[in-house]
Amino acid sequence: MIRRPPRSTLFPYTTLFRSIWEDDRKSILAQAEYAKRIGVDYPSFHCITPHPGTALWDEALEKGRIHEFDFSKYSWFTPIMPTKYLTTEEVSRASLTANIKYVMNPGWLIKGLLSKNKFRRWNYWWFVKQIIVSTLLALKEKIN
Numbered sequence: 001m002i003r004r005p006p007r008s009t010l011f012p013y014t015t016l017f018r019s020i021w022e023d024d025r026k027s028i029l030a031q032a033e034y035a036k037r038i039g040v041d042y043p044s045f046h047c048i049t050p051h052p053g054t055a056l057w058d059e060a061l062e063k064g065r066i067h068e069f070d071f072s073k074y075s076w077f078t079p080i081m082p083t084k085y086l087t088t089e090e091v092s093r094a095s096l097t098a099n100i101k102y103v104m105n106p107g108w109l110i111k112g113l114l115s116k117n118k119f120r121r122w123n124y125w126w127f128v129k130q131i132i133v134s135t136l137l138a139l140k141e142k143i144n
Contacts, residue, residue, distance in 0.1 A: 025086065
């Protein structure tokens with residue numbers, strides 16, 4: 001658990017990656033619970049996204065794991081690789097569920113959006129925007 005002194009300007013931030021080969025629905029959902037448990041102010045959940053020229057790209061390409069070659073979709077929010085247990089669509093749904101699960105805590109969200117700390121407040125508003133954009137992109141993909 002992260003402990004901050006009163007009136008602290010500390011802003012605990014973490015990045016948690018999804019769409020790793022061994023991920024399943026349970027492990028993706030557990031990330032939101034982990035972020036809550038440690039008391040991080042701002043969790044950033046991203047799908048691991050290999051890029052050409054990296055060792056991860058070479059390995060994923062060799063093993064046939066890259067399912068998306070349209071680089072306009074490489075956003076770190078959209079899975080481009082399945083996992084051992086989930087398709088890219090299932091990773092996307094589990095990620096969306098985990099994101100919603102984290103931000104469905106109104107106290108957490110309101111506290112951040114109305115924070116006196118300008119940096120914290122800006123990040124919470126950015127986070128909300130990303131959730132909206134990710135949700136709209138997911139809906140657009142479903143419609144098409």
